[in-house]
Amino acid sequence: MPALIDDLLNILLGGILLAYRTILLILALLVGSVMPVPTVSPAGLRDASPVTARVAQPLGLPNIVFILADDLDLDLDTVTTMPHLQALLAGQGITFTHFFVNASICCPSRASLLRGQYVHNHGVYTNGPPPTGGFETFRDLGLENDTIATRLQDVGYRTALFGKYLNRYPYGSPSNYIPPGWGEWYSPSPTAPGYNQFNYTLNENGTLVAYGSDPADYLQDVLTTQALSFITRTVTSGEPFFAYFSSFSPHTPSTPAPRHTTLFTDTLAPRPPSFNELDVSDKPQWIQNLPLLTPEEVQQIDDQYRLWLQSMQAVDETIAALVETLEATGQLNNTYIFFTSDNGYHMGQHRLLPGKYLGYEEDIHVPLFVRGPQAPISQTVPYLASIVDLAPTLADIAGIEIPAYTDGRSLLPLLGGSPPAAWRQALLFEQYVGDHHGLRDPLGEPPDPFDSPRFQSAPLFYSGLRTADLKYIEYDTGERELYNLANDPFELENLAASADPTTLAQLAAWLSLLKGCAADTCRSLEMRPPPPPPICAELDFDHSGSVTVIDVAQVAAHWGETPQTPAWDPRYDLDDNLVIDAADMAVIAARWGEICP
Structure with a gap:
């Protein structure tokens, strides 16, 4: 614990230095001077173009800076170890406490x-290969011809990924x-991808540039410099911008x-x-079959978590550098910043090795912090929000029409x-054929912990609300x-076998409708549950009316x-005990002779 405190103090000192530089800049602006301002340059970060402090121009269309992490948890507390994120975004904007992804898998979620x-x-x-997913499917379906990037570019935004x-x-x-839709582009190729942060090839606006293993080649820093x-x-062009930092x-x-x-x-x-949960007898059969995590597996989880925290510190420095640059260029008060x-991601919950794909809170509940011109300072928002809301929100910020095909709503x-x-x-959250069932194409992807035998019996599909x-x-x-997450936030007690049948039937009907919804229908169905179905109708298997x-x-x-x-x-299986037996006959006998409305 003392070592962790020392680590956090060291990181916080960096935040204090950033605040000091910002105060000096503000004083310079107040006296009307124009002075060179250094960019945030942690060791290893390549020098960017010089930034000059300037008095903010009259506000036009808001700029948008969108920062997306890859597999970042919320419930495992990684974000609490990022002082710049906490001070500059959470402390100066809004924290969404109930923000969720539709699918806990990279490519489908990014498409959403x-x-x-x-x-x-x-x-x-899925993440691919076609025809179920990946970049090729997104491209071949024509989806990238109409994205939030193309829409923003069409109304005059300069866009960059x-x-x-x-x-x-x-x-x-x-x-x-x-x-389509991207005016500037800095993305690694799959044959030399960016997951390792070193020894990658970067497509820099159509030119392939190879990077090595020197500290200055660290991908997060290279991308920060470009951003x-x-x-x-x-800013010098006077055009609004959309910077998508992934x-x-x-x-x-x-x-x-x-x-x-x-x-x-x-x-x-x-x-x-829920960590290495002792009693999983109420869980789906494939989790019941999981053995307890061994001491060696727990050590593996601890080792990965340390790397998890360490790797996010450079992302935290990126946040600080972006905010400082926006401040220096007079654009901070006219820019929405999303993170x-x-x-x-889960790490040990319900006996699971590190991974994703599931419907548990660790996998679908993710961070969302927003700072912007109209956002209140240091407030939390408890309303349910989804990743499908982000594209319509950005469109709304830019004052452009939200596409009719959109399932989400503006935040x-x-x-x-x-x-x-x-x-x-x-x-709604949903999962289709997963990469963990032998359909995974390893092109450009690091080894997946769920390639292990421990996960091979996981279900192919699920959906939930x-x-x-x-x-x-x-x-x-x-x-x-x-x-019941109000009483059981760690999802220890599955109530499906003991819940009121009418409640279960209503939830099942609601989910069934959402699984097939589109656009306005989705937004309408999300507003209220359907009326409880008559129990009699559920038992009238031959549709005779009784x-x-x-x-x-x-x-x-x-x-x-x-x-x-x-x-x-x-x-x-009327009583949900996973076998059709006398207990199911008892359920139907209790309604014998009933006329269905």
Whole structure:
């Protein structure tokens, strides 16, 4: 613990120095002088173009700086070790406490961000290869011809991407390919990708540039230098800008900058009650089959968590450098800054080795911090928000029409501190064929912890909905999970087997509707649950209008079946005990002879 305190104090001293430089700049502006201002230059960061302090011009269209982390958790406390993020974004803007991704997997989630659509509508289901996902699917479906980048560019924004685009980019296209909508482009190729932070090839506006292993080649720093240059050059043009900074951190192998390798050396991964959970008898069968984590596996988790924290310190320095440059160029008060992640990550919860893809809180609950011209200072927003809301929010900020195909909604009213009287009551999350089932194409990807045998029996599909207090999940095996998060935030007690059947039926109906929704229909369905279905109708299997002996016969025909049997039909497992037996007959007998409304 003393070592962790020393680490945090060292990082905080950096924040104090940044604040000191900012105060000097403000004093210079107040007396009307114009002076050169150094960019934030941690050891190893290449020098950017000189930044000159200037009096802010009259505000026009707001600028947008969007910072995206890769696999960053919220519930494992990584963001609390980032002092610049806390001071410059959370402390000067809004923290969304209930922000979620639609799919806990990189490429589908990034497609949702760029398009504002749920995965089942944009059709990029996995990280690839085609036809289920990856960059090629996004390109071949024509989706990149209409993204938030193309829309902003069309109304005069100068746009630039720094870092990771979509998994497998630019496979199947020229090595120097630049997608529509991007005026400037700095993204690594898949044959020399950026996950390791060293020894990569960067597509710099169509020119492929190879980088080595020197500290100055650290990718996060190289991208930061390019982003600072883009902002300062664009400010002189008088045009608004959209800078999309997509970091490779903290994605495995979570390579830290050399200057940060001595930090957090004694830190252990968080040990919430769900860590290496002792009793998983209420969980889906594949989790019940997991053995307890071994001491060696726990050590692996602790080792990865330390790299996790170390690798995010350079991202934290990027935040400081961007804010300082915006301040120096007179644009900070006319710029929205977003910070979020494409998905979450678990480390040891429910006996799971480090990874993602699941519907538990660690995987779908991610950070969102926003600082901007209208955003209140140091406030939290408890409203349900989703990654599909980001594209319509950016469009709203720019004053342009939100595409009709968008499933999300603008968060701008929440950023202005005046939330609407009515807001969504549920969010959809979904997962399709996952990379962990032998369909994963390793092109440009580091080894995935879920390639291990421990995860091989995980379900191929699931979908779920999240309300303010409840989470409901349905798996392709017929299994279900229900958690009361107000009383059970660590998802220890699955209530699906004991919940009121009417409540379960209502949640199932709501989820069924959301899984097939699109655009306005999604936003309408999210506002309120459907009315509870008549219990009688659920038992009227032959649709005769009443519960009769024919219905009993249909259930009896499946007597003794479990989710592992080929003919398994979860409709007949009326008490949700995963076997069709006398208990199900008792449920139907209790409604015998009832006329369905």
